[in-house]
Amino acid sequence: QSIVYHETIDSTNTMAQKLALNGAPEGTLVIADEQTAGRGRRGRNWFSPPHSGVWMSLILRPQLPVAHAAQITLVTAVAMARALTRLTGVEAGIKWPNDILFDKRKCCGILTEMHAEFDQVHHLVLGIGINVNVPQEQFPEELQSIATSLQGVKGVPIPRAEVVRAVMEELEPLYRRYVDGGGFASIREDWKRSNITLGRQIVAQTARGPITGEALDIDEFGVLLVRREDGETEKIYSADILF
Ligand code: BTN
Numbered sequence: 001q002s003i004v005y006h007e008t009i010d011s012t013n014t015m016a017q018k019l020a021l022n023g024a025p026e027g028t029l030v031i032a033d034e035q036t037a038g039r040g041r042r043g044r045n046w047f048s049p050p051h052s053g054v055w056m057s058l059i060l061r062p063q064l065p066v067a068h069a070a071q072i073t074l075v076t077a078v079a080m081a082r083a084l085t086r087l088t089g090v091e092a093g094i095k096w097p098n099d100i101l102f103d104k105r106k107c108c109g110i111l112t113e114m115h116a117e118f119d120q121v122h123h124l125v126l127g128i129g130i131n132v133n134v135p136q137e138q139f140p141e142e143l144q145s146i147a148t149s150l151q152g153v154k155g156v157p158i159p160r161a162e163v164v165r166a167v168m169e170e171l172e173p174l175y176r177r178y179v180d181g182g183g184f185a186s187i188r189e190d191w192k193r194s195n196i197t198l199g200r201q202i203v204a205q206t207a208r209g210p211i212t213g214e215a216l217d218i219d220e221f222g223v224l225l226v227r228r229e230d231g232e233t234e235k236i237y238s239a240d241i242l243f
Contacts, residue, residue, distance in 0.1 A: 005030075010037040016127070020115070029168075030057045031055070036048075039127070052132060057128070058128070072178075074098075078194055079174050084108060131147060136152050204224070204236045204240070205241075
């Protein structure tokens with residue numbers, strides 16, 4: 001596995017996309033100390049100051065139909081929850097689809113980007129952002145009440161190399177199990193165990209507008225099922241979830 005390190009970069013995801021299009025092999029990991037244009041989901045930016053977090057992107061080349069690609073985000077979320085729980089000694093929870101929270105505060109986000117050819121995945125870039133050693137007062141005003149870092153949870157700083165190692169140790173076997181035949185069925189129960197979304201009243205902010213109801217389950221594709229107040233069940237493919 002090769003690691004591409006940059007002190008400062010616009011976005012590790014953007015760099016990993018370029019490398020992947022140029023043929024970089026599966027397992028190539030792009031890591032930066034600082035991102036000047038870190039990207040979050042839905043066009044948001046991702047706070048990525050120097051010396052503070054793990055900002056990294058992993059190139060994957062699974063042989064998958066496009067319809068299955070979103071499952072990789074959920075597989076990654078399981079690995080992240082395990083790694084962050086192990087590093088802090090405090091239970092981390094998964095908020096569907098891709099946030100890792102401690103209590104109600106987000107510590108880690110995942111941004112999966114895909115290139116497809118016809119109906120097959122060509123490559124995936126799995127972008128992982130973890131707030132590691134960010135003193136709470138250093139988060140910008142708008143993140144104060146919704147963000148936390150591993151240091152904030154554990155009370156002491158954690159070396160970022162240890163964080164990268166723990167993440168890769170958890171991710172690799174789960175990813176192997178997923179691609180080498182187990183599929184999402186072999187991971188769905190693990191996801192459910194770590195999730196903090198199911199069983200709750202939620203508002204799913206989708207591109208079609210908000211959907212309010214109870215988060216019932218995820219299906220075999222990782223799609224969220226929500227029972228609306230009128231009793232109908234909706235499939236949610238992509239949304240921001242509010243509790
Ligand atoms: C989200 O929760 O909205 C996803 C955040 C993903 C952030 C990471 S940091 C490393 C990688 N490079 C980026 O530009 N974004 C992802």
